[in-house]
Amino acid sequence: MKERLYRITDRLVSYARRKSPWILHMDTGGCNGCSIELFAVLTPRFDIERFGGVSKANPRHTDILLIDGAVTKKIRPRLRRIYEQTPEPKVVIAVGACAISKGIFHDAYNIDGPLDEVMPVDVYVPGCPPKPEAILQGVLKALKLWESRYTV
Amino acid sequence: MAIETILSALVYPGLVFIVFMSFLYSGFMRKVAARMQHRIGPPLWQPLLDVIKLMGKEDIRPEQSKMGFTFWPFIAMVSIATAGLLTPIAGSVPLGNSDVFVLLYFLIFGTLALYLSGFSSSNPFSVVGAVRGVVQMIGYEFPFVVSLIVSILAAGSVFPIEINNFQVYNGWISLSFPLAALAFFVSLLAKVEIPPFHVPEAHQEIVSGYYTEYTGSRLAMIIMTHMLKLFVLVSIGIVFFFGGSVSLFSFLWKSLAIVFLATLSRVVMARMRIDYVLRFCWIFGFVGLIDLARILL
Numbered sequence: 001m002k003e004r005l006y007r008i009t010d011r012l013v014s015y016a017r018r019k020s021p022w023i024l025h026m027d028t029g030g031c032n033g034c035s036i037e038l039f040a041v042l043t044p045r046f047d048i049e050r051f052g053g054v055s056k057a058n059p060r061h062t063d064i065l066l067i068d069g070a071v072t073k074k075i076r077p078r079l080r081r082i083y084e085q086t087p088e089p090k091v092v093i094a095v096g097a098c099a100i101s102k103g104i105f106h107d108a109y110n111i112d113g114p115l116d117e118v119m120p121v122d123v124y125v126p127g128c129p130p131k132p133e134a135i136l137q138g139v140l141k142a143l144k145l146w147e148s149r150y151t152v
Numbered sequence: 153m154a155i156e157t158i159l160s161a162l163v164y165p166g167l168v169f170i171v172f173m174s175f176l177y178s179g180f181m182r183k184v185a186a187r188m189q190h191r192i193g194p195p196l197w198q199p200l201l202d203v204i205k206l207m208g209k210e211d212i213r214p215e216q217s218k219m220g221f222t223f224w225p226f227i228a229m230v231s232i233a234t235a236g237l238l239t240p241i242a243g244s245v246p247l248g249n250s251d252v253f254v255l256l257y258f259l260i261f262g263t264l265a266l267y268l269s270g271f272s273s274s275n276p277f278s279v280v281g282a283v284r285g286v287v288q289m290i291g292y293e294f295p296f297v298v299s300l301i302v303s304i305l306a307a308g309s310v311f312p313i314e315i316n317n318f319q320v321y322n323g324w325i326s327l328s329f330p331l332a333a334l335a336f337f338v339s340l341l342a343k344v345e346i347p348p349f350h351v352p353e354a355h356q357e358i359v360s361g362y363y364t365e366y367t368g369s370r371l372a373m374i375i376m377t378h379m380l381k382l383f384v385l386v387s388i389g390i391v392f393f394f395g396g397s398v399s400l401f402s403f404l405w406k407s408l409a410i411v412f413l414a415t416l417s418r419v420v421m422a423r424m425r426i427d428y429v430l431r432f433c434w435i436f437g438f439v440g441l442i443d444l445a446r447i448l449l
């Protein structure tokens with residue numbers, strides 16, 4: 001009986017998770033190309049709200065961190081802090097070549113490593129910049145991961 | 153008899169119905185707002201999914217937060233839900249008959265508890281948001297109370313259910329006193345923090361206002377409080393100004409019409425500055441006073 005109750009609750013919560021991702025967008029210092037494509041995801045044409053997603057500018061309320069741009073020396077501690085402020089369970093998506101592998105800023109003096117040296121990254125969306133469709137697909141992939149991730 | 157009372161307090165038109173309807177209203181609001189912006193929009197039951205999801209998230213309590221951080225959201229939710237139980241829904245009051253003032257006190261206390269939750273989380277953003285909220289309260293309580301007094305004097309009773317029945321027999325109060333109804337509608341928008349009155353949670357200025365620090369189930373409680381507030385105010389509007397309701401059908405269409413108007417305001421308007429909010433609300437308070445003078449003289 002108890003087992004069954006747990007299972008039903010689990011299924012309910014994971015369904016609700018799949019249907020309600022709240023997103024934090026953070027530009028860590030790229031060329032802003034990815035940010036523009038990311039904003040397109042929120043516009044009527046691509047409309048992330050049809051999957052229940054809302055863009056929240058607050059790490060305390062977010063479930064999915066969408067991070068683009070190369071990690072500069074200045075942003076690195078702040079990025080770490082934003083990651084720690086986000087409540088578990090959470091998913092991190094690296095958007096664009098900069099966040100994945102420093103991209104065109106590869107040998108710049110002020111760049112401090114790709115994103116996955118700062119925080120664990122779950123989904124990579126390649127491209128310079130990736131298309132809005134690609135970002136949307138990344139979010140949907142992340143949802144699949146997030147659905148089965150439990151609170152610590 | 154006893155079973156009937158309990159059922160009416162808990163199921164219909166009681167707690168379950170109220171919670172269900174408040175989910176429906178905010179889902180309707182989000183869907184209609186999306187359609188107005190040419191988007192597909194979330195499904196109608198999206199707010200329910202949000203709340204379930206938030207229940208399953210981590211509850212963070214900041215180190216600097218005061219003791220009230222843990223219980224104010226709960227108190228806010230409970231007192232707003234109680235206010236909902238004291239409002240007539242489709243011609244019957246879930247929790248038995250009581251006068252307007254109890255209802256008003258529960259409503260004000262619930263709102264205040266929300267802002268106290270902001271104060272107790274010790275984040276500069278939430279404190280600023282809470283201060284703004286309290287200032288805004290000074291603004292909108294005046295037109296709200298004035299418009300309710302007009303309705304009370306017109307119907308000659310302080311019991312919401314009698315005002316409801318008065319309107320059913322004698323026509324809409326908002327038709328004979330349109331200015332008071334206008335003042336009421338403005339204060340409704342301000343009370344549920346619908347644009348142009350979303351000053352306390354201004355997303356572009358102060359992260360999320362007074363509930364910046366909240367996560368998990370407490371955030372779910374705060375969101376529930378917002379939705380319940382929308383429901384309670386819409387049903388107060390129906391009872392006091394928009395013709396009352398005896399059947400579920402008239403209750404539904406009137407409330408959805410009011411929610412639709414509120415959505416229109418949400419989509420069309422930009423945010424006001426806090427001092428403008430104060431001035432704007434007080435102007436509508438004085439507009440409501442004209443109707444009060446008409447009734448008294």
Ligand code: SF4
Binds near residue numbers: 128
């Ligand atoms: S990946 Fe390309 S488009 Fe995106 S921020 Fe870097 S340089 Fe700009």
